[in-house]
Amino acid sequence: MDQYKLKDLIDTTKEEIEKEVVENLLPAVVQEAGNFLFDKGVGMLACEIVGSVVPVANNVRLSFKQHRLERNVSETLKLIQSKQNELENRVNELLENNPTFITQITEALLDNIVDEIQEKLVEYNVNGYINLLKLEHTNIDLGLMFFKTMSQLNDLDIRILKVYSNQETYGESIVSICNELNLEHNQIQFIKEKLE
Template sequence: MDQYKLKDLMDATKEEVGKEVVEKLLPTVIQEAGNFLFDKGVGMLACEMVGSVLPVANNVLLSYKQHRLERNVLNALNIVQNRQTELENRMSNLFENNPLYTRQITEALLDNIVDEIQEKMVEYNVNGYINLLKVEHTNIDLGLMFFKTMSQLNDLDIRILKVYSNLGTDGESIVSICNELNLEQNQIQFIKEKLERFGLLQSRHEEINDDNLNEIVKYLEQIKKKSKLINSNDVMFPNLRKVSGADSYRITPLGKNYLTMIDR
């Protein structure tokens, strides 16, 4: 399959994504990524990413933000280039049959990464982006929900979430993370509660309370049914579980799904 340099593809696309415009607003990108080789479909996607970020670059006044923007765009283009084999056949179909989805998902990605401080979060977002483009049944609402959630997480949140999964964590544990970063227990608890709010972790206490509530409802239903009987001794009192002092957590299916999404 023929491959094309990014700067040549930009010259061949619509005027506002022309190489001259990129050279002016994102000079480091064109200097370092201009010679990246892309298959045609993925190259069109890369051009769309660059074109969509140009208005942001045009409004950046502070040099450190300009450097961060270019660094993040370069990282995104590099990841897309390295994974283009997975994407090429899919992109031709998406551009033809669902260009709106491609554009909206690309804009959601760029919203997350253009000003992202942590490079690891850029990688996670781009991996999620690629995996969203690869799925056969596209759903823009689920895609936007993914990026909205990711925009409110950081690398430490992801590391804590990974501890609760069966995915590789490089031997990390809550204790090792606390020792490495000098974290206190209440800070870790805050992160767990944050992940719970996003539906990525589930509190064991909450799970027990839900089970207890279900048992109480069943008990009351039995009472109602047996209330007119003379002997209702066969109504069994619900077997409720005691909530312990220290809460514990488990990862939810959504949490596992998101970790799979952001993985290479």
């Protein structure tokens, strides 16, 4: 398949995104991710992600929020680029047959990552997004439920959930998490009750 640089794809979609606006509002993203190579379908998805955060970036007044936005969008694009081989055909199919799903699920992803403080949560959200795109039978309600749930969790919640669900946690246990983070049993109990 032909591959395109993100900057080139942005140039070809100027009706939706003005290149100058993107370069001024998201300079780190353009500098860092602009040379990423994408297949056409996944590249269009990446352009939609960048274009969707431009209005948000325009409203960002504080530089630390701008940097967080840029970091999160860059991380999102890196993760999508790393999975593009497995996504390309599915994204093209969705763009043709169910573009509303892609738009809505992308907006839900962006709602979660735009102001996300914990970098690990960006990764969890993007992985969920990718898995939702790969589903044969898409359902926006289930997708929105996933993102709503993710918006209520933090990295510690997910680590504790993994331990309680008996997933492989690379040797993590409640005791090791408590020791690492200097937590007391009642704090873990509070997290467990929240998860229940």
